[in-house]
Amino acid sequence: MNSELHDIAQDQPNIYRECAQAMLRVLHAAITASGESKVKAWGVMFAVNHPSCMGKSMSEIAVILKVSRASISNAATEFCIENKLPPSSYMKSEDAQDSSRAARIGLIERHKQRIQTK
Numbered sequence: 001m002n003s004e005l006h007d008i009a010q011d012q013p014n015i016y017r018e019c020a021q022a023m024l025r026v027l028h029a030a031i032t033a034s035g036e037s038k039v040k041a042w043g044v045m046f047a048v049n050h051p052s053c054m055g056k057s058m059s060e061i062a063v064i065l066k067v068s069r070a071s072i073s074n075a076a077t078e079f080c081i082e083n084k085l086p087p088s089s090y091m092k093s094e095d096a097q098d099s100s101r102a103a104r105i106g107l108i109e110r111h112k113q114r115i116q117t118k
Helices: 002-011 015-036 038-047 058-065 069-082 094-117
Strands: none
Touching: 015 038, 015 069, 038 058, 038 069, 058 069
């Protein structure tokens, strides 16, 4: 009988184990990225809604680190994409990111046209 229970346990997916393994992968990725640079560390913290981010903005942290806000945002976005995580509340949704990107490209294109017509 014990052998039958063991066989059943092996055949059934264990959602808790799968979730734990996924979280271990994310935790390992967070530790690895955080060790690479302060920008990546803050990107990870913003990506996972870390309590250290409460009351702070990416812009404020960027000033302290002497980098652009986009550097931290890109680190957060990259971490989320690599680990199949949705954007955190500190981040723009994927649709908002696409809209911002399209607006920026449009601005660059209009600027190029103005330069060419001069």
